[in-house]
Amino acid sequence: NAGVMQNPRHLVRRRGQEARLRCSPMKGHSHVYWYRQLPEEGLKFMVYLQKENIIDESGMPKERFSAEFPKEGPSILRIQQVVRGDSAAYFCASSRPDGTTYEQYFGPGTRLTVT
Amino acid sequence: AQKITQTQPGMFVQEKEAVTLDCTYDTSDPSYGLFWYKQPSSGEMIFLIYQGSYDQQNATEGRYSLNFQKARKSANLVISASQLGDSAMYFCAIPAGGTSYGKLTFGQGTILTVHP
Numbered sequence: 001n002a003g004v005m006q007n008p009r010h011l012v013r014r015r016g017q018e019a020r021l022r023c024s025p026m027k028g029h030s031h032v033y034w035y036r037q038l039p040e041e042g043l044k045f046m047v048y049l050q051k052e053n054i055i056d057e058s059g060m061p062k063e064r065f066s067a068e069f070p071k072e073g074p075s076i077l078r079i080q081q082v083v084r085g086d087s088a089a090y091f092c093a094s095s096r097p098d099g100t101t102y103e104q105y106f107g108p109g110t111r112l113t114v115t
Numbered sequence: 116a117q118k119i120t121q122t123q124p125g126m127f128v129q130e131k132e133a134v135t136l137d138c139t140y141d142t143s144d145p146s147y148g149l150f151w152y153k154q155p156s157s158g159e160m161i162f163l164i165y166q167g168s169y170d171q172q173n174a175t176e177g178r179y180s181l182n183f184q185k186a187r188k189s190a191n192l193v194i195s196a197s198q199l200g201d202s203a204m205y206f207c208a209i210p211a212g213g214t215s216y217g218k219l220t221f222g223q224g225t226i227l228t229v230h231p
Contacts, residue, residue: 033218042221043160043207056218091160091221104219106152106160 002027004094004107005074010055012113019079019086022051025094033104034067037089049075074105117142117209121222128197129230136192136225137180138207147208149181150219151189155203163205166190197229 004022025032030051035043037103048056049069061068064082069075079086093106118141128134140149151163166181174181182191194201194205204226208219 001229003148035219037223043208043219045218045220054133059218089158093160094222103149103165105162111158 002073002093004029004108004109006090008110008112009108010026010111011094012115013082014115015083019082021077021079021090021112022052022074023077023107025091025092026105027050029094029096029105030101032069032103033094033095034075034077035091035093037091037109039088042103043052043091046077049090084114087112087114116221117144117211119207119209119220119222121205121207121225123225124125124223125226125228126227127230128194130199131165131196133195134197136194136205136207136224136227137189138191138222139187139189140209140215142208142209149176149183150208150210151190152206152208153203153222154200154206154224155200160206164192176190194227199217199229199231200228202227 006025007022031051034046036046037043045059047060047067052071064080066078089109089111091106091109093104095104120139126222146168148167150165152186153161153163164174164176164179166183173183180193189223204222204224206224208221210219
């Protein structure tokens with residue numbers, strides 16, 4: 001039973017390029033959360049998605065950032081025109097849809113470096 | 116809105132001794148839960164332990180236990196018989212909106228170093 005998969009694990013982008021981060025939830029999980037961890041800080045919530053729906057994007061920067069979780073395929077976090085301040089570790093987590101279990105399983109993270 | 120505070124930026128412990136990592140929280144929800152995660156230097160987030168506010172007994176998972184004191188709004192993690200592999204960053208977190216699931220608010224973290 002594969003865990004939460006994220007790719008790439010490391011991503012280097014120049015300022016102004018686009019970054020696409022992918023997250024495949026655990027089998028049977030249809031809820032996905034994205035978090036960002038800046039250096040020396042805790043994780044900060046960005047967005048919560050279910051299949052084809054954005055449930056809560058209150059932690060998402062208003063510009064340049066978008067997320068989707070299509071009916072088929074992984075969840076994508078997209079950052080357009082990256083800046084140095086976007087350098088961080090981006091984690092996704094998944095959970096089951098019924099809310100009866102508390103486990104939220106994290107992927108290994110994608111470390112984005114903007115040069 | 117929930118708030119989580121970890122006041123110990125760094126902690127040191129001798130191998131085989133016990134250590135307590137502090138976590139205080141602030142929430143207006145009558146029902147809530149608390150998580151602890153471990154983040155080793157490799158970077159992944161590892162779930163350690165969870166307790167709901169209505170659980171009668173403190174949660175334990177192997178060498179990890181939660182010292183949950185609702186009146187003080189604290190949920191400290193106790194690691195018994197520390198091992199070198201316990202050296203890592205530790206985060207406590209609280210889920211949103213009085214649920215036991217959903218988006219998590221994390222504390223700032225505590226770096227634990229275990230000395231041989």
